[in-house]
Amino acid sequence: MFQFIVRRLIQLIPVLLGVTILVFSLMHLSPGNPAHIIAGENAPASTVEQIENRLGLNDPIITQYFRFVKDAALLDFGNSWRTSLPVSSELWPKFWVTFELSIYSTIFSIFLGLFAGIISAVRQYSFADISIMLVALFGLSMPNFWLGLMLMQWFSIQLGWLPPTGWGTPQQIILPVITLGTMGAAVIARMTRSSMLDVISQDYIRTARAKGLKEKVVIYRHALKNALIPVVTVVGLQFGSLLAGSVLTESVFAINGMGKLIVDRILARDFPVVQASVLIIAVVFVFVNLIVDISYKFLNKRIKLD
Amino acid sequence: MSEEIILDIKDLKTSFELDDFEVKAVDGVSFKLPKGKTIGIVGESGSGKSITALSILRLLEKPGRIKGGEINFKGEDLTKMSDKRIRDIRGNEISMIFQEPMTSLNPVYTVGQQIRETLKVHQGLGKESGTKKGVELLKLVGIPSPEQRINQYPHELSGGMRQRVMIAMALACNPDLLIADEPTTALDVTIQAQILELINDLQKDLGMSVLMITHDMGVVAETCDYVAVMYGGKVVEYQDVKSLFKNPKHPYTVGLLNSIPRHDIDVEELEPIKGNVPNASEMPKGCRFAPRCPFATDLCVEELPTLDEQSDGGEVRCWIYTDRWNGDPEVKVNAKERTT
Ligand SMILES: Nc1ncnc2c1ncn2[C@@H]1O[C@H](COP(=O)(O)OP(=O)(O)OP(=O)(O)O)[C@@H](O)[C@H]1O
Ligand code: SF4
Ligand SMILES: [Mg+2]
Numbered sequence: 001m002f003q004f005i006v007r008r009l010i011q012l013i014p015v016l017l018g019v020t021i022l023v024f025s026l027m028h029l030s031p032g033n034p035a036h037i038i039a040g041e042n043a044p045a046s047t048v049e050q051i052e053n054r055l056g057l058n059d060p061i062i063t064q065y066f067r068f069v070k071d072a073a074l075l076d077f078g079n080s081w082r083t084s085l086p087v088s089s090e091l092w093p094k095f096w097v098t099f100e101l102s103i104y105s106t107i108f109s110i111f112l113g114l115f116a117g118i119i120s121a122v123r124q125y126s127f128a129d130i131s132i133m134l135v136a137l138f139g140l141s142m143p144n145f146w147l148g149l150m151l152m153q154w155f156s157i158q159l160g161w162l163p164p165t166g167w168g169t170p171q172q173i174i175l176p177v178i179t180l181g182t183m184g185a186a187v188i189a190r191m192t193r194s195s196m197l198d199v200i201s202q203d204y205i206r207t208a209r210a211k212g213l214k215e216k217v218v219i220y221r222h223a224l225k226n227a228l229i230p231v232v233t234v235v236g237l238q239f240g241s242l243l244a245g246s247v248l249t250e251s252v253f254a255i256n257g258m259g260k261l262i263v264d265r266i267l268a269r270d271f272p273v274v275q276a277s278v279l280i281i282a283v284v285f286v287f288v289n290l291i292v293d294i295s296y297k298f299l300n301k302r303i304k305l306d
Numbered sequence: 307m308s309e310e311i312i313l314d315i316k317d318l319k320t321s322f323e324l325d326d327f328e329v330k331a332v333d334g335v336s337f338k339l340p341k342g343k344t345i346g347i348v349g350e351s352g353s354g355k356s357i358t359a360l361s362i363l364r365l366l367e368k369p370g371r372i373k374g375g376e377i378n379f380k381g382e383d384l385t386k387m388s389d390k391r392i393r394d395i396r397g398n399e400i401s402m403i404f405q406e407p408m409t410s411l412n413p414v415y416t417v418g419q420q421i422r423e424t425l426k427v428h429q430g431l432g433k434e435s436g437t438k439k440g441v442e443l444l445k446l447v448g449i450p451s452p453e454q455r456i457n458q459y460p461h462e463l464s465g466g467m468r469q470r471v472m473i474a475m476a477l478a479c480n481p482d483l484l485i486a487d488e489p490t491t492a493l494d495v496t497i498q499a500q501i502l503e504l505i506n507d508l509q510k511d512l513g514m515s516v517l518m519i520t521h522d523m524g525v526v527a528e529t530c531d532y533v534a535v536m537y538g539g540k541v542v543e544y545q546d547v548k549s550l551f552k553n554p555k556h557p558y559t560v561g562l563l564n565s566i567p568r569h570d571i572d573v574e575e576l577e578p579i580k581g582n583v584p585n586a587s588e589m590p591k592g593c594r595f596a597p598r599c600p601f602a603t604d605l606c607v608e609e610l611p612t613l614d615e616q617s618d619g620g621e622v623r624c625w626i627y628t629d630r631w632n633g634d635p636e637v638k639v640n641a642k643e644r645t646t
Contacts (some may be wrong), residue, residue, distance in 0.1 A: 201367070203409040209365055211424045211475070212396035225414050301414055301459045 004297060008290055019282040020069050026278070027271045028061065037269055038081045056119055075274035082268050087276045091261070095280060097167055098257035101249070102242045103175045109184030110235060116185070117192025117231075122219060124197060132189065139186035148179035148252035165254040172253075180249045186239040191234045195227040204225075229300050236292030240285050309340035311378075313483060313517045315456075318375035320361045330589065333646075334375070334482040335540035336613065339483075339532070344509065345545070346530035348523065348562065352583045354539040355406075355519045359485050361385075362517075363402055364392050378644040380482065398428040401476035407469035411460040417444075417471050424478045443474040447504060466497035469539035473504065480512060487519045494515050502529055523566045525543040527551060538584055540592030541613060543618040553644040558595050561623040593625065601626065603633040 027034070035051040036043070052058055055078075056067065071077065077087035116136065120129040139147075152175060156164035166172045199205065200223055207223040209215075247259030258277055265273040320332040332354045339345045347355045360366050362377055362384060377384040379400065384392060396402075404410045421443060422436035431439060437456065444452035447470040448537050461467055469489060476484060486505060490498035506529055509516050518529055524549065526533055533550050535558065536544040543556040554560045561579035581598040584590060596602040605625055613623040617641060625631050626641045 126634045203404060203406050204364060204412040206367075207404065207410045207472070207475075208412065210363060210396055212393045212398055212427055213423065216392065222412055222415075226412070298412065301461075 001297075005294060008293060012286060012290065015286055016283065017069075019279065019286070020072065021065070023275050023279045023282070024065050024068050027199070027275055028064075029270070032269070034081065034271065072276075072279060077279075078272045080265075080270050080273050081155050082265070082270045082273075087272050090257070090273060091276055091280070093263045094256060094258045095277075096245050097255060098243070098250070098259060099284075100173075101167070101176055101180060101246055101255070101257060102220055102239065104173060104182035105242055105246075106184065106235070107182035108177050109188055109238060112181070112185040113188025116189040118196060118219070118224065120189065120193040121196030121200065121227075122201045123193075129193075133193070136186040136189045139182045140190075142182070143248075144179050144183060145248040145252050147182055148175070148249055151175045151179060152252070167253070167255040167257070168253050176253045176255060179252065180242060180245055183245070184235075184242065187233060187234055187238060191231050192227060195230050196223060201221045225299060229296065232292055232296050232299065236289055239288045243285065244279050309343070311338050312341040312380060313339040314376075314378040315358075315362075316376045316378070318358065318361060318377060319373045320357050320366065321373050323369045323371065330539055331370070332361060333589075335534075335536070335539070335541050335630070336375075337532075337534040337541055337544055339515055339517060341482075342509075342516055343531040343534040344515050344518055344529055345534060346526040347519045348521060348526055349536035350562075350579075350583050352585075353536040355521075355536055356458060356487055358536070359487050359517065359519055360401065362485060363396055363400060365396075365402075377641065392618070394428070397424050397476070397481075397546055398479045399481055399554070400483045400485065401479075401481040402487065403469070403472045403484040403489050404565050405491050407465050407472060407492060410472055410520065411468055413460055416457055416459055417463070421456070421471075421475050421478060424475055428479045439478070440474075442479055444471070446465050446508070447471075447474045448500075465493055466501065469493065469497075469501055474499075477508065477512070481514060483515045484509070485517045485519075488521070489518075490525070491520075491522075505529065518644060523562060535562070538589055539624065540594060541621075542595065542623045543621065549618060549620055553618075553620075555616070555620060555627065555641070555644050556595075556624050557599050557601055557602070557626075561598075591595070593623075601633055601637050603631075605630065605632055612623070 033048070033052075034055065035048045035057060038051050039047050056064060059067075075088055077091070079086055080090060083090065116132045120132045123129050132179040147163075154165045155175060157163045162171050162175055163169070167176070200219075205218060205223055208218045213222075246257060247263060249255070250257045251263070258281075262274060262277045265277075314345070315338075316336050318332055318335045319330065322329040322331060335354070335358055337345065347358065349355055357366070357370065360370075361372050362379075364372070364384065366372070366503070372385050374524060375385070379395070382391075384395070387395075387408055411417070418437055418440050421440040422433065425431040425436045425439055440456050441452045444455055449455050449470050455463070455467075460471075463471065473489075484505070489505065490501050493501060502525060505516065505518075508514070516529075518525070520526060530547045532544070532546050534541045535550075537554060537558050543550070543554070543559045545555070550559065551563070554563050558579070565579060579598055584594065584597065590596055590607070593599065593602070593606040593611055596606040599606065603625070609625075611623050611625045611628065613621050615621050616625065616627060631638050
């Protein structure tokens with residue numbers, strides 16, 4: 001197992017290098033001279049030249065790339081072109097907000113999705129199953145900003161139970177997490193249901209019953225562990241789309257997270273911030289996939305180590 | 307038969323209730339199994355053998371349901387007892403092994419985990435004593451280096467080994483009755499012989515009763531004391547094994563015996579039964595075998611014969627063996643010889 005993890009970590013190196021190349025090109029392929037952007041429209045040529053030299057913009061592109069990678073490895077992303085503050089200090093607080101939102105939403109999706117999916121499968125074609133699948137279909141087809149607005153309208157404005165905006169207190173967390181997590185919960189519920197139904201009809205489930213085990217043990221110990229194998233993959237993919245979905249959710253609930261930051265800074269052509277944000281999201285995504293791989297391996301003993 | 311009867315099935319009816327019709331998979335099956343003996347349930351595919359076995363342990367999948375009859379096991383009717391009581395019996399007093407060794411073990415748990423589970427539910431054994439007993443069981447069923455095997459996953463074992471593990475698991479709590487549903491069909495011929503021998507030996511050593519499902523008359527000859535021949539969800543003949551091979555009564559049994567290669571008969575005489583088992587949803591209303599029976603008469607087509615005891619103690623469900631037989635008298639004369 002340890003060897004497996006180490007090998008996977010080593011395999012990440014080329015992936016991460018690829019990501020840095022893409023992110024680096026993003027800035028250098030986009031039109032406009034960074035020095036002009038920093039200095040402003042009407043700055044004198046000497047100022048522009050000074051900035052170009054300070055940023056090393058006249059160095060060979062390869063040199064610039066290696067400098068970028070080296071700095072990024074030390075979490076130094078330079079200074080914002082707009083605010084002149086170090087990118088890291090602007091980014092981290094917002095990253096944590098988005099990270100929290102994503103993690104809570106993922107946990108919400110997993111628990112609700114598994115629970116609903118298991119009930120659906122165990123009581124196939126019952127009223128509970130049909131209702132759950134209808135709600136799931138609804139959750140799947142509903143754009144999350146709309147769901148967010150509806151929740152806000154109902155629970156904040158009509159009932160006044162929960163605050164409509166912001167992030168931090170437990171009350172503030174509830175609505176955004178439901179907004180962002182519902183689609184994932186729906187996907188996981190559907191996946192869990194079909195995977196459970198498939199597993200429940202397997203011969204080894206009959207064997208488990210023939211041993212005299214309680215139905216609960218048959219479902220949770222024998223069926224669920226097998227049924228989780230395909231579900232884990234979906235959870236990993238879901239986390240990736242969560243990061244994207246958080247942009248909309250953050251706008252709806254006026255949460256000061258990375259989604260909002262990225263949108264603002266793209267409009268302002270503040271490339272170092274955008275670059276760093278994209279890089280961080282990519283790295284998180286890659287590591288989440290690693291975790292998915294490891295849990296997959298842990299669940300499915302038939303996968304060979306290499 | 308004056309022995310103690312461990313399993314007494316009376317008029318068992320099991321159906322699958324589909325949306326618009328009912329599939330009567332088992333339709334009035336009756337037979338008895340004396341303690342310590344082996345009964346073979348034989349018949350072609352689809353005759354209701356597995357459904358009979360699954361009914362005993364109430365392991366039917368929806369929409370299957372026992373609709374009537376009794377399954378008396380040591381004096382208790384299994385069809386009427388509580389879910390809790392039947393769970394106590396499963397894997398403990400009655401164990402079952404299945405046709406598909408490759409898929410009958412859970413792929414995500416080790417052999418040891420799966421054996422210990424049974425020992426834990428029924429005997430309360432912990433991890434350590436469970437492992438010790440597990441190793442003993444694996445040794446008992448002839449698995450080499452059981453100390454290592456017990457920590458392996460099913461995919462690391464061959465089909466034959468997996469079936470041995472299934473048997474070990476089934477034997478864990480010294481069951482009174484072992485139900486083996488075609489335990490060797492999926493295995494190579496040499497492994498088949500080994501597994502059958504294993505079951506035979508274990509039965510003798512442990513004094514178990516065995517219900518052996520098969521469609522192989524060779525297996526019956528080697529392992530069984532009694533035989534119930536099933537056709538179309540019904541028992542058509544019940545005999546002790548010697549009489550069955552010497553004096554098969556029902557035309558279907560005769561057909562089954564003629565369709566297996568035997569050393570003492572010229573191979574050219576081998577004749578499989580013509581036609582197919584009728585679909586459980588469109589059973590003939592008279593004798594189920596009438597469409598394929600060379601002796602069938604109007605009576606056979608119109609009316610279902612009953613399962614009647616003969617003078618030699620066997621039971622047969624066929625008009626030939628009754629006073630109402632109105633077909634070829636010659637057939638009747640031959641039949642007389644078979645019952646005496
Ligand atoms: N899940 C089901 N739904 C509907 N009908 C079923 C179902 N399972 C079995 N049957 C019916 O019950 C009949 C008997 O099936 P069973 O499995 O007992 O046959 P079998 O004698 O064990 O045959 P085989 O030798 O192929 O195992 C089949 O012909 C089939 O029509
Ligand atoms: S009852 Fe008639 S059709 Fe059925 S087996 Fe006997 S002779 Fe054949
Ligand atoms: Mg069968």
